[in-house]
Amino acid sequence: MTPALTLDAVTYSFEGMRLSFDLCVAPGEWLALIGPSGAGKSTLLDLAAGFLAPASGRILMEGRDVTETPPGERPVSLVFQENNLFAHLTAQKNVALGLSSRLFTRKADMAAARDALAAVGLAGLEARRPFEMSGGERQRVALARAFLRRRPLLLLDEPFAALGPALRVEMLQLLAQLRRSFPVTVVMVTHHPQDAAGFADRVAFVEAGRIVLTGPTSQVLGPDADPRVSAYLGERG
Numbered sequence: 001m002t003p004a005l006t007l008d009a010v011t012y013s014f015e016g017m018r019l020s021f022d023l024c025v026a027p028g029e030w031l032a033l034i035g036p037s038g039a040g041k042s043t044l045l046d047l048a049a050g051f052l053a054p055a056s057g058r059i060l061m062e063g064r065d066v067t068e069t070p071p072g073e074r075p076v077s078l079v080f081q082e083n084n085l086f087a088h089l090t091a092q093k094n095v096a097l098g099l100s101s102r103l104f105t106r107k108a109d110m111a112a113a114r115d116a117l118a119a120v121g122l123a124g125l126e127a128r129r130p131f132e133m134s135g136g137e138r139q140r141v142a143l144a145r146a147f148l149r150r151r152p153l154l155l156l157d158e159p160f161a162a163l164g165p166a167l168r169v170e171m172l173q174l175l176a177q178l179r180r181s182f183p184v185t186v187v188m189v190t191h192h193p194q195d196a197a198g199f200a201d202r203v204a205f206v207e208a209g210r211i212v213l214t215g216p217t218s219q220v221l222g223p224d225a226d227p228r229v230s231a232y233l234g235e236r237g
């Protein structure tokens with residue numbers, strides 16, 4: 001089966017640090033990226049999204065080489081910790097922007113946005129602006145916008161980090177539920193390895209600019225975890 005995402009010997013250098021990634025993500029898979037702070041997890045997502053251009057190597061999405069493709073033309077949706085909602089626009093308009101341009105929002109897109117908000121449990125809050133919502137509600141809006149786009153690959157960078165543990169689980173459950181109607185491939189950076197357990201199919205452990213191991217979530221995070229992962233999990237208490 002053609003992978004949803006392939007990083008083929010992708011390299012990138014920051015001053016004093018060289019990152020190098022090889023990764024294949026299967027269609028419909030949910031992959032969690034974990035690892036110490038500064039290991040390169042966000043950089044990997046930025047390379048996949050096209051916000052950074054690799055120094056060498058290739059990035060493929062569904063078999064298509066997108067290494068030179070601008071971010072907006074890649075078959076991806078993104079949700080970050082800062083949910084990138086427009087502060088002066090309503091929730092509905094923010095979601096509709098997944099489909100329409102900012103200057104002109106089509107009626108059909110506003111209707112689709114209303115449905116998307118209902119699907120994330122925000123029916124009735126269409127007219128709220130981001131500052132009139134809780135952090136969890138704002139991330140629901142961001143998820144609604146991401147799903148509305150119906151892109152095959154969803155990149156999540158610490159999307160629920162600012163939320164408390166109970167709310168984080170609720171959001172992960174919501175994501176799992178949304179994937180039942182649209183089985184998007186997920187690559188999720190998380191600082192909370194427990195977020196991967198029960199949700200992600202597979203975990204990749206990133207250390208010093210490389211993916212040093214990948215495996216099924218229960219194995220990577222289980223009692224017989226690799227010593228490098230155990231050390232990381234231990235440090236996290």
Ligand SMILES: Nc1ncnc2c1ncn2[C@@H]1O[C@H](COP(=O)(O)OP(=O)(O)OP(=O)(O)O)[C@@H](O)[C@H]1O
Pocket residue numbers: 014015017035036037038039040041042043044191
């Ligand atoms: N714009 C930049 N300029 C220089 N160095 C950078 C820049 N962005 C990131 N780095 C460095 O690249 C490395 C990887 O950073 P990255 O943000 O990808 O790590 P991370 O694993 O996502 O970290 P965290 O878990 O803390 O978010 C770090 O050492 C960081 O200091």
